[in-house]
Amino acid sequence: xxxxxxxxxxxxxxxxxxxxxxxxxxxxxxxxxxxxxxxxxxxxxxxxxxxxxxxxxxxxxxxxxxxxxxxxxxxxxxxxxxxxxxxxxxxxxxxxxxxxxxxxxxxxxxxxxxxxxxxxxxxxxxxxxxxxxxxxxxxxxxxxxxxxxxxxxxxxxxxxxxxxxxxxxxxxxxxxxxxxxxxxxxxxxxxxxxxxxxxxxxxxxxxxxxxxxxxxxxxxxxxxxxxxxxxxxxxxxxxxxxxxxxxxxxxxxxxxxxxxxxxxxxxxxxxxxxxxxxxxxxxxxxxxxxxxxxxxxxxxxxxxxxxxxxxxxxxxxxxxxxxxxxxxxxxxxxxxxxxxxxxxxxxxxxxxxxxxxxxxxxxxxxxxxxxxxxxxxxxxxxxxxxxxx
Numbered sequence: 001x002x003x004x005x006x007x008x009x010x011x012x013x014x015x016x017x018x019x020x021x022x023x024x025x026x027x028x029x030x031x032x033x034x035x036x037x038x039x040x041x042x043x044x045x046x047x048x049x050x051x052x053x054x055x056x057x058x059x060x061x062x063x064x065x066x067x068x069x070x071x072x073x074x075x076x077x078x079x080x081x082x083x084x085x086x087x088x089x090x091x092x093x094x095x096x097x098x099x100x101x102x103x104x105x106x107x108x109x110x111x112x113x114x115x116x117x118x119x120x121x122x123x124x125x126x127x128x129x130x131x132x133x134x135x136x137x138x139x140x141x142x143x144x145x146x147x148x149x150x151x152x153x154x155x156x157x158x159x160x161x162x163x164x165x166x167x168x169x170x171x172x173x174x175x176x177x178x179x180x181x182x183x184x185x186x187x188x189x190x191x192x193x194x195x196x197x198x199x200x201x202x203x204x205x206x207x208x209x210x211x212x213x214x215x216x217x218x219x220x221x222x223x224x225x226x227x228x229x230x231x232x233x234x235x236x237x238x239x240x241x242x243x244x245x246x247x248x249x250x251x252x253x254x255x256x257x258x259x260x261x262x263x264x265x266x267x268x269x270x271x272x273x274x275x276x277x278x279x280x281x282x283x284x285x286x287x288x289x290x291x292x293x294x295x296x297x298x299x300x301x302x303x304x305x306x307x308x309x310x311x312x313x314x315x316x317x318x319x320x321x322x323x324x325x326x327x328x329x330x331x332x333x334x335x336x337x338x339x340x341x342x343x344x345x346x347x348x349x350x351x352x353x354x355x356x357x358x359x360x361x362x363x364x365x366x367x368x369x370x371x372x373x374x375x376x377x378x379x380x381x382x383x384x385x386x387x388x389x
Contacts, residue, residue: 086120093129096136105136112136127156131163138166143173161191168200177208229258232275239280239353242362261366267296268367279303282352285369286313290379291320302353306333306370310348325374332380334371335361343387346370 008016080088096111112133116126134149147170153163164187171180184201187194236243244260263269268283275281284300286309295313310328317324333346337360344360355361356368373380 084120085118086122086125089115089118089120089122089125089129091115092118093125093132096129096132100132100136103139105139109133109136123156127153127160127163130156131160131166134163134166134170138170143170146170147174159190161187161194161197164190165194165196165200168197168204172200172204172207175207175211177204177211180204181208228275232273232280235275235278235280239357240359241356242359243366244362261363263367264365265296265367267294268298271298272366276301280353282356283367284309284352285367287369287371288320288326289371289383290373290377293318293320300352300368302356303351305349305351306346306355307348325377326372330374331372332375334373335369336371338362338364341387343371343384 092115096108099108115129130153134146137146150167168183187197271283280302284297286295334343
């Protein structure tokens, strides 16, 4: 039988307490008095606190280095030695869901992608990862990528209604109406009269009808435009006007290339020659090289004569004609034959059609141009000498 330990008296307890206090004081005094150096520094504590996972106010942006403590937590969380592939995939999914709620869709996509890389073999989880990534892509407007992920989710889970709805939504955005209708019909067969699919199907049918109508309208407009082009080219051919129009191959058929009659002068862009009834109406330039000035007539009827336009343009002297020497009777008009480098005189009482139909006239840049000089002026003499020398 063991002997029971005798209780300490009050005096003994007091002496023991004194001894313990003395031992602690001797231990403290034996330690070196060095300042604590492992904590936050006074001048940088705010920055260091901001990098602590418990206190940081925002996550690092994409491409920025992670704070050491946060990186350590992530390594611990995603350590393959401490987690199964399914655990890792689920962790990445949860992180993706968190970023998705914050509308950080690109971060969420990266999370879901990492989850899929684990190839955990859990069909339900992998289908969720694909569909969640599809949702991110959809919010970013990447409808083709969203559709591809939705199809992968539906492939893993053929009865995955959410994936079918997302695929149909993508088809609607991509205007792939026939494909979208197939997905809607398939989903409705799986889940009878699903409201989301019924609504999507209605929108897809409307979109398909609108597309077909627009296609018919475009075909009619194309035929009308082609008939108008043929009529214009035929009118130019009958008048013998040289424009440089050529045929070109387009999708196995020959079409007319009208680039040679498209105006290139800034004032005439978008104002191509056209037919009004049976008559051609042209954009025409009058050039005044003595002063570097031009006049632009937007619609010059081919049966109008030059004198009619000169009288309207010079009803009052232009601001640049300080000597007031330019008037309908003093102006002599010319056009240049580019190939020979010769100047030809234009009779102001002739119509535009008569001049353009001459064999020596070639329409350049889709806009007939005529040089205007003052008859018997020194500038006219110098200008004409450039073409005779």
